[in-house]
Amino acid sequence: MNTLRDHHFDTVQAVAIGGCPNHCPYCIGRQNLQTGGIEALNLAQPESEEKLARALAYTREILGCGSLTLTGRIADPLASPKYLEVLGRALKRSDETFPQIQVQSSGITWSQTKLDTLKDLGVSVFALSTTDMFSSANNARINRTPERLAVDLDQLAKAIKLSDFTLRLCVNLSDIYNDTSYANMFARAQELQANQITFRTLQVSGAPDSPESQWIAGHQYADPDLVGLTTFAKQAGREIGPLSDGFVAYDVGSVSVAVDPNCLAREGDNTYAKNYVILDQDGELRTSWAEADKDSSRIEMNDKEE
Ligand code: SF4
Secondary structure (H helix, E strand, C coil): CCCCCCCCCCEEEEECCCCCCCCCCCCHHHHCCCCCCCCCCCCCCHHHHHHHHHHHHHHHHCCCCCEEEEECCCCCHHHCHHHHHHHHHHHHCCCCCCCEEEEEECCCCCCHHHHHHHHHHCEEEEEEEECCCCCHHHHHHHHCCCHHHCCCHHHHHHHHHHCCCEEEEEEEECHHHCCCCHHHHHHHHHHCCCCEEEEEECCCCCCCCCHHHHHHHHCCCCCCCCHHHHHHHHHHCEEEEECCCCCEEEEECCEEEECCCCCCCCCCCCCCCCCEEEECCCCCEECCCCHHHCCCCEECCCHHHC
């Protein structure tokens, strides 16, 4: 069992329970699917809300997390309305909220009502994950989104801004961008009125023979270390200082950027090298995404009494 002394966590990443109608060819969750995975809480049972509330209180009061991110393994928070409902109740059990709450989503199944639900939860940042930021049709095609659920990125971005969220555009870099300049990508981000843009290189982190790992290996972005992005940001932008995670942010036009070439690499180590803790789909806190480490990376929530 890990001990938590002397380690600082900034963020809790809450894993949605539900589903995702997309079938992205690089899906990190599917890449890491293993038999005997982590069983999700049954959200119909009141104990599930209690378990989530206890874990959230622990991350805020004992671990000192100031930021909550709604994300998923193979579930998109927006496509998991029951989870948002139960998590919302769990959050409201405490007087103390997280100073910053963000959602990471592909936007699938979005509606104004769902955006209002996120507002009610206290979400201020919408991190919109894209596979092709330039073409909603190609984005849906590559993500294998059911036709009736295809997301119009322009419409969604507009609704996010009208609802007064900070819009962070997350660009999952694959070979489809090999002939696209960073200047064009920033221009498109400006067109979508994004406040921030994040570039993610896709990395194999699960079984190398999984379909997702093979797709990633066969569709690598030509600049995997984002050297060109760093050069572009320095030349075209203005440095706006270091971030809490050590990366340097730049302002390019009206869009801010920080380069993190490894942010999708959910390596299987079991150390406290990261500054976030995972509130997993079984209501347990962990320090590793690797399902193989589900026991060894679990945090015992008993420090309160020490
Ligand atoms: S949207 Fe996310 S959870 Fe859904 S298939 Fe794509 S990568 Fe996986």
